[in-house]
Amino acid sequence: MSALLSSLILAVTLTAQAQDLTCSSGRISQVEFGKIKVESSNYCFNSDKTVLLSRNCQQKKCRAFEDKRRFKIGELLSEVGKPSFRLCRELGGQPEIIEFFVEDQPYKLDRCLFKDGSFADSDFLLAHYLER
Amino acid sequence: MRFIGFLAILLFSCADTAWSQSASCRGVESRIQDIATDVKKNFKERDVAPNVEYIKRLATTCKVDIAKFGWGRGLFDYWKNTGYEAEVDKAKEQLEQYSKFRDVSPELDRYKKYASRLKVNSQEINGYYSKYRSQGLASARAEEKKCQPAVDLRNEVLGEVRDQDSIGWCYAFAGAELLTYKIGKKVSAVDVAMNYNDGWFNNILKRVGWGEQDFAGASAQGIGTAISNTKEKGGACLETNLRSEDNGYSTIMSNLTEIDNIKKKSGSFQSSTCPSAVQRVFPSIQAKEFMDIAENSSRATLMSMLSDKACKPRIRLKGVEVEYVSPSFFSGDTADVFNQIDKQLNRKNILAIAYNAELLYNRNAKKFGGHMSNIVGRRFNKNNGECEYLIRNSWGRGCSSYDPYYTCEAGNIWVPKSVISKGVANVSFIK
Numbered sequence: 327m328s329a330l331l332s333s334l335i336l337a338v339t340l341t342a343q344a345q346d347l348t349c350s351s352g353r354i355s356q357v358e359f360g361k362i363k364v365e366s367s368n369y370c371f372n373s374d375k376t377v378l379l380s381r382n383c384q385q386k387k388c389r390a391f392e393d394k395r396r397f398k399i400g401e402l403l404s405e406v407g408k409p410s411f412r413l414c415r416e417l418g419g420q421p422e423i424i425e426f427f428v429e430d431q432p433y434k435l436d437r438c439l440f441k442d443g444s445f446a447d448s449d450f451l452l453a454h455y456l457e458r
Numbered sequence: 459m460r461f462i463g464f465l466a467i468l469l470f471s472c473a474d475t476a477w478s479q480s481a482s483c484r485g486v487e488s489r490i491q492d493i494a495t496d497v498k499k500n501f502k503e504r505d506v507a508p509n510v511e512y513i514k515r516l517a518t519t520c521k522v523d524i525a526k527f528g529w530g531r532g533l534f535d536y537w538k539n540t541g542y543e544a545e546v547d548k549a550k551e552q553l554e555q556y557s558k559f560r561d562v563s564p565e566l567d568r569y570k571k572y573a574s575r576l577k578v579n580s581q582e583i584n585g586y587y588s589k590y591r592s593q594g595l596a597s598a599r600a601e602e603k604k605c606q607p608a609v610d611l612r613n614e615v616l617g618e619v620r621d622q623d624s625i626g627w628c629y630a631f632a633g634a635e636l637l638t639y640k641i642g643k644k645v646s647a648v649d650v651a652m653n654y655n656d657g658w659f660n661n662i663l664k665r666v667g668w669g670e671q672d673f674a675g676a677s678a679q680g681i682g683t684a685i686s687n688t689k690e691k692g693g694a695c696l697e698t699n700l701r702s703e704d705n706g707y708s709t710i711m712s713n714l715t716e717i718d719n720i721k722k723k724s725g726s727f728q729s730s731t732c733p734s735a736v737q738r739v740f741p742s743i744q745a746k747e748f749m750d751i752a753e754n755s756s757r758a759t760l761m762s763m764l765s766d767k768a769c770k771p772r773i774r775l776k777g778v779e780v781e782y783v784s785p786s787f788f789s790g791d792t793a794d795v796f797n798q799i800d801k802q803l804n805r806k807n808i809l810a811i812a813y814n815a816e817l818l819y820n821r822n823a824k825k826f827g828g829h830m831s832n833i834v835g836r837r838f839n840k841n842n843g844e845c846e847y848l849i850r851n852s853w854g855r856g857c858s859s860y861d862p863y864y865t866c867e868a869g870n871i872w873v874p875k876s877v878i879s880k881g882v883a884n885v886s887f888i889k
Contacts, residue, residue: 357701374857374868375855376855376856376857376858376868376869377856377858399816399819399820399823400816403815403816403828403829407622407623407624407625407626407627408621408622408623408624408852408853408854409815409853410853410856410859411623411624412624415624421623421624423621423623423703423854433855434618434621434854434855435854435855435856436621436854436856447856447858448854448856449853449854449856449857449858449859450856450858450859452856452858452859453858453859456819456859458819458820
């Protein structure tokens with residue numbers, strides 16, 4: 327009975343999370359060698375476009391969220407730039423500054439790209455892995 | 459019929475209870491040990507009573523003898539009381555700090571709850587409570603007055619927050635924003651950083667196996683040095699001429715290293731194509747121009763000559779001077795710092811702030827040092843009764859990971875004065 331109740335709560339939570347994000351096909355661009363490089367991609371984003379996840383990361387079931395470790399902010403805050411990029415590298419990802427498009431409007435953000443092609447913006451990743 | 463239905467429900471719920479009890483006792487010893495591990499890790503830092511009670515409940519329900527874990531009878535109370543003491547200490551520390559700026563009812567309630575659990579006498583609790591309650595309320599009234607009018611200096615020239623990437627050049631980004639706001643044109647942060655690290659070009663020749671961290675970071679007064687060096691170099695370089703953020707798969711520092719290595723390895727340049735690292739950092743420089751500069755420079759002057767070429771024409775910074783204010787060296791008092799912040803915001807000038815970035819993630823963090831950003835606004839937040847300053851960070855637009863107590867707007871964070879006052883090293887501004 328209690329297991330059933332837990333599953334129900336989890337399902338409701340996931341639905342609520344999913345409702346916060348909009349998913350679509352679109353473009354991601356970044357500057358490489360001084361030129362703009364564009365790729366097509368499937369991704370999900372929040373209303374103010376400060377969260378970006380590859381579609382397969384929507385439920386956090388992708389390479390980006392597989393690591394079991396948790397990090398204290400002090401471990402990531404050295405003099406080396408922004409902590410979420412450091413986290414991204416710790417997790418084996420590649421941090422990139424990018425723009426993603428929603429209805430032809432560009433939104434500047436970053437992403438932590440993993441070898442399997444999944445990605446999440448580095449701040450969302452930090453929120454997940456941060457031990458508060 | 460109704461009776462049969464009642465009987466069926468009773469039977470079902472009894473069976474369910476028995477089933478769930480046997481199921482919940484499966485592997486109970488390792489579960490108890492897991493929870494105890496968490497308790498042992500945290501009981502000196504915070505209240506662990508819920509977990510301790512859970513262990514007790516599991517042990518009772520599943521008839522586990524706790525002696526087999528080597529635990530004595532008084533251990534549970536020791537864990538709980540130590541946790542309560544930690545909570546009282548924390549609450550007291552926060553009350554000391556926050557009552558100077560705002561109503562501290564939540565902290566007082568926490569103090570009262572844990573002090574009562576520790577059986578501190580009620581007279582002492584009530585005396586402490588009323589002292590900080592009245593102090594907090596008086597501060598809140600004064601702060602609301604001081605926090606007027608609301609100011610928000612974000613504008614189109616500043617644009618969206620920048621992203622300093624993986625390099626510890628926050629001072630350059632904060633400095634570039636001061637210049638950008640002053641001259642009304644977007645200034646290159648990389649150029650400000652290069653000017654601060656002018657000795658960098660010489661240092662690089664002496665080092666083997668160096669990393670970004672050797673050149674990252676600046677003294678608390680780094681912004682003044684960086685802006686002063688930029689001024690001496692002929693002025694500010696525009697972001698359109700020397701990009702600070704768009705370095706594709708590389709970081710700016712790895713690109714600079716690559717350029718230095720090219721020069722180190724080749725006495726002369728035969729190729730007619732511009733090396734990729736040069737294209738990344740200096741997109742406006744053509745292959746022919748790069749060849750000319752490379753041929754006519756030494757390793758010590760190559761980078762400087764490239765940036766000079768890319769930055770033409772520089773914007774002169776006549777009369778630009780940076781001023782600093784720090785907390786009192788002896789008492790740590792921050793009144794002068796906030797007076798200056800308010801004065802500058804009132805005259806519609808932005809500032810840079812050197813502070814402890816850990817506070818962005820945890821408003822109760824204690825450590826000191828480390829980061830620089832800009833202050834571009836002020837408001838009184840009626841929801842939490844706090845005067846807040848708008849910290850314009852240089853870590854991109856993300857807002858997911860900052861302390862949820864703060865309001866974050868695409869990388870701009872409203873941080874209460876009560877928090878900033880704990881971690882500020884200095885503020886600087888262009889006079």
